[in-house]
Amino acid sequence: MNAAAQVPDGYDPYAFAPFAVTVDLAVFTIRDDLLHVLLVRRGEEPYKGAWALPGGFVLPRESADQAARRELAEETGLSDATAAHLHLEQLRTYSEPDRDPRMRVVSVAYTALGPGLPEPRGGGDAAHAQWLPYGTQGRLAFDHDTILTDAHDRVGAKLEYTCLATAFCPPEFTLGELRQVYETVWGVALDRPNFRRKVLATPGFVRPVEGPPRLTGGRGKPAALYRAGDATALHPPLLRPEGHDT
Amino acid sequence: MNAAAQVPDGYDPYAFAPFAVTVDLAVFTIRDDLLHVLLVRRGEEPYKGAWALPGGFVLPRESADQAARRELAEETGLSDATAAHLHLEQLRTYSEPDRDPRMRVVSVAYTALGPGLPEPRGGGDAAHAQWLPYGTQGRLAFDHDTILTDAHDRVGAKLEYTCLATAFCPPEFTLGELRQVYETVWGVALDRPNFRRKVLATPGFVRPVEGPPRLTGGRGKPAALYRAGDATALHPPLLRPEGHDT
DNA sequence: TCAAAAGTGTTCGGTTTACACCCATGG
DNA sequence: CCATGGGTGTAAACCGAACACTTTTGA
Numbered sequence: 001m002n003a004a005a006q007v008p009d010g011y012d013p014y015a016f017a018p019f020a021v022t023v024d025l026a027v028f029t030i031r032d033d034l035l036h037v038l039l040v041r042r043g044e045e046p047y048k049g050a051w052a053l054p055g056g057f058v059l060p061r062e063s064a065d066q067a068a069r070r071e072l073a074e075e076t077g078l079s080d081a082t083a084a085h086l087h088l089e090q091l092r093t094y095s096e097p098d099r100d101p102r103m104r105v106v107s108v109a110y111t112a113l114g115p116g117l118p119e120p121r122g123g124g125d126a127a128h129a130q131w132l133p134y135g136t137q138g139r140l141a142f143d144h145d146t147i148l149t150d151a152h153d154r155v156g157a158k159l160e161y162t163c164l165a166t167a168f169c170p171p172e173f174t175l176g177e178l179r180q181v182y183e184t185v186w187g188v189a190l191d192r193p194n195f196r197r198k199v200l201a202t203p204g205f206v207r208p209v210e211g212p213p214r215l216t217g218g219r220g221k222p223a224a225l226y227r228a229g230d231a232t233a234l235h236p237p238l239l240r241p242e243g244h245d246t
Numbered sequence: 247m248n249a250a251a252q253v254p255d256g257y258d259p260y261a262f263a264p265f266a267v268t269v270d271l272a273v274f275t276i277r278d279d280l281l282h283v284l285l286v287r288r289g290e291e292p293y294k295g296a297w298a299l300p301g302g303f304v305l306p307r308e309s310a311d312q313a314a315r316r317e318l319a320e321e322t323g324l325s326d327a328t329a330a331h332l333h334l335e336q337l338r339t340y341s342e343p344d345r346d347p348r349m350r351v352v353s354v355a356y357t358a359l360g361p362g363l364p365e366p367r368g369g370g371d372a373a374h375a376q377w378l379p380y381g382t383q384g385r386l387a388f389d390h391d392t393i394l395t396d397a398h399d400r401v402g403a404k405l406e407y408t409c410l411a412t413a414f415c416p417p418e419f420t421l422g423e424l425r426q427v428y429e430t431v432w433g434v435a436l437d438r439p440n441f442r443r444k445v446l447a448t449p450g451f452v453r454p455v456e457g458p459p460r461l462t463g464g465r466g467k468p469a470a471l472y473r474a475g476d477a478t479a480l481h482p483p484l485l486r487p488e489g490h491d492t
Numbered sequence: 493t494c495a496a497a498a499g500t501g502t503t504c505g506g507t508t509t510a511c512a513c514c515c516a517t518g519g
Numbered sequence: 520c521c522a523t524g525g526g527t528g529t530a531a532a533c534c535g536a537a538c539a540c541t542t543t544t545g546a
Contacts, residue, residue, distance in 0.1 A: 018264045019304070021341070021352050059264070060350065064341040093339040095267070104306065106267050106352070108339045108492045161407070161483075174395040176524070180533030193508065205510095213516095213525090221516040225546075236507085237407075239482060422497070440536065442499075459498090459543095466497030467543040482534090 022107045024055035024144065026091065027076060029117040030168050034133045038076055038120070039140070039146065041128035046101050047141030053148065054129060055107065064108040065090070072112055077120025077129045084182060086114040087167035092150050099143045101220045111151045111158050113167040156185055161237040163205050166228035172209055174223035186240050198238055204231025211218035266351045269314040269391065270301035272337065272397035273322060273358040276414050276430050280379045283394065284322055284366070285386070286376035292347055299394065300375060301353065310354040311336070318358060323366025323375045332360040333413035337397050344388045357397045359413040402431055407483040409451050410462030412474035418455055420469035421445060432486050444484055450477025 027038035039051040054075045058067040065088075073083035091109040099105065120129040134152065139145060158164045159182060167171070168181040179195050182188075199205050205227040213222035273284035300321045304313040311334075319329040337355040345351065366375040380398065385391060404410045405428055414421070414427040416435040425441045428434075445451050452472040459468035 003419060005513095019267045021265045021267070049317050058341065058352075063343060064339060064352070090338050092336050093310060095304065095354065097307050106265075106354075108303075108309070108341065108352075170530065174525085191510070192525080193511090193527075198508085219518050221526075225524055236485060238482065240408075420498085422507085437536070437538085439501090440498075444535085465495065465545050467499075469498055480546085485535095487536095 018104075020103060020105045022055055023058060023064055023071055024053045024094075024107045024109045024147055025068060025072060025076075025112055026053055026109065026148050027072070027112040027114070028084070028134070028151070028155060028168075029114050029131065030181060031116050031131060033180060033184055035184050036131040036181070037134050038045045038117075038129060038147040039132050039137055039139060040075065041130070042141055043084035043128065051137050052134070053109075061246070064110075067099055067195075068108075068110040070180045075129065079116060079121075082114070082117065086112045087164070088112045091147070091154060094143055094147060095145065107147075109147045109151070110140070111154060113155070113164070115168055115170040115173075123232055142187075156240075159185060160239055161234050163228065163231050163234060166206070170226070172214075172225045172227055174214065174225060175206075176204070178226075182238070182240075188241055194232075202231065202234055204229035205234065247386050252413050264350075266305045266349060267310070267354045268301055268351055269304060269310055269317055270299045270340075270353045270355045270393055271318060271322070271358055272299055272355065272361070272394050273332070274397070274401060274414075275360050275363040275377070275382070276427060277362050277377060279430055281425060282377040282382050284363075284375060285378050285385060286321065286384055287376070288387055289374065296385070296387040297378070298387035298388075299355075299390045304354070308354075311359070314356040314358075321375065324363060328360070329344075330394070331360045333410070334358045337393070340389055340393060342389065353393075355393045355397065357400060359401070359410070361414055361416040372475075385459060402486075405431060406476060406485055407480050409474065409477050409480060412452070418460075418471045418473055420460065421452075422469055424452070424472075428484075428486075434487055435479065436487075446478055448477065450475035451480065472475060 021214055029036050029038075038054060040054050042052050056067070056071045056075060058064055061122050062070070067082075068088055068090075072078070072086060072088065074082050076083060078086075089109045089111055091245050093106060093108045095106045099107070112201060117131070119131065125172060137148075155164070165178055165181045168185075169177055178191075178199065178222070179190055179192065180236060182195070184189055207229045209227055211224040211225070213224050271284070275282050275284075284300060286300050288294055288298050289298050300317060300318045302313070302321060304310055308316070314334055314336075315329070318332060318334065319323070319326050322329065324332075335357055337357045339352060339354045341352045343350060345353070363377070365377065365407050384393075386394060402412070411424055411427045414431075415423055421442050422438075424445065425438065428441070429436055453475045455471040455473055457471070475478055
């Protein structure tokens with residue numbers, strides 16, 4: 001921006017929109033082969049009793065990224081170690097003047113992903129945080145429906161052309177688990193042999209773990225374990241079958 | 247966290263970070279087969295004399311989108327009609343605490359695209375606005391180098407899997423012009439016959455214009471004219487050759 | 493008649509897709 | 520020994536890269 005050009009005779013922030021800046025978090029995880037979102041129950045008006053995305057104010061000396069990371073730990077009721085390892089990325093900023101009826105609040109929204117995360121521990125701000133299967137949450141407070149939809153769209157799209165899927169997996173995972181991520185988020189079935197070849201053919205997507213295979217949890221042949229590789233983009237992309245919408 | 251949860255006994259924005267919120271614009275166009283960026287010369291400290299992205303404050307009753315559209319007209323020195331038709335989309339938000347040495351400024355960055363745009367007319371804030379070939383701008387003020395690089399990366403990537411390229415073209419254009427967009431932004435040469443087939447095979451990418459072909463401006467067979475279609479995504483994507491970096 | 497750009501055709505090789513089949517384990 | 524999921528093989532279909540060739544214009 002060009003502050004000085006518009007404020008030639010002074011630089012008083014209060015003469016200009018004194019906005020509050022917040023972060024909102026769309027935290028996704030996969031539990032029991034279902035995509036879940038972390039939501040908090042609002043205890044105050046407006047929207048008292050409604051579900052909302054976790055979030056909070058950006059403090060005077062921190063960036064929005066830092067605020068998002070902090071809120072992720074503070075408000076989600078996940079352990080600090082757990083929260084520190086989640087994949088976190090900026091989604092976009094929501095700034096409609098009346099998105100919060102109380103005052104002017106500009107919110108920088110983030111998407112966070114993690115492997116099968118535990119129930120938030122009670123205590124602190126997180127007392128009302130809870131995982132809900134995506135799609136069952138009903139109407140959220142403020143413009144959080146829009147944010148959540150945007151986040152879901154973005155995640156689905158990024159699975160196609162990035163290695164984002166590993167963010168839903170524990171440090172060591174099987175190709176079956178990785179495939180489950182795609183199938184759960186996209187809601188389609190993928191061909192197992194072809195998926196395997198595709199992933200292994202992409203350099204840096206996954207890296208095999210030495211040692212014996214792991215039990216898959218039940219029946220079936222034990223599967224080999226992999227870790228996330230160092231690649232970030234997927235070339236060529238792993239296109240989802242059929243229509244490509246949400 | 248929730249606003250109310252941290253401010254149970256009041257809701258005074260001044261008790262929390264009184265941030266200024268601005269928009270910054272990375273405006274791209276193609277002139278003479280070269281990608282150009284619109285920059286303004288700073289007239290005040292800090293960074294006096296340096297190039298910077300155009301931008302300005304978000305006003306109390308407008309959204310960041312509206313602010314970006316307004317600044318596009320006000321500060322770029324383009325006619326209102328021209329500015330109104332540019333493709334405009336949010337890039338991301340930059341919020342490092344010290345990105346502006348004077349005060350806490352959170353900036354929502356936008357990318358704008360347009361067909362071969364005219365030189366900004368002098369007058370008003372836009373007196374110092376000017377097109378520069380991308381890459382020749384040197385070091386920009388504030389964190390605008392980062393923003394500009396991010397914007398360029400994003401545009402290059404979106405050409406692959408969206409119909410964004412038509413935003414660089416006039417209302418009616420030839421396939422040669424469309425191909426020039428890709429070649430200019432990506433800096434690679436594309437096979438003309440294959441490009442043509444690819445574009446025409448994507449439903450909704452372009453729509454043929456009835457009537458006689460147009461002269462290409464010089465030698466060569468007159469080319470058929472097309473308009474942008476109603477499709478927004480490109481499936482399958484138009485992958486750029488070779489390495490996929492910037 | 494030549495250069496330049498549009499437009500068409502065709503070949504070749506790799507990739508994706510669909511599906512058959514074997515392997516290892518738990519019940 | 521059967522169900523279940525992991526892993527390998529393979530043939531057909533599809534797609535994209537490369538390039539030869541024709542067409543239509545301006546000079």
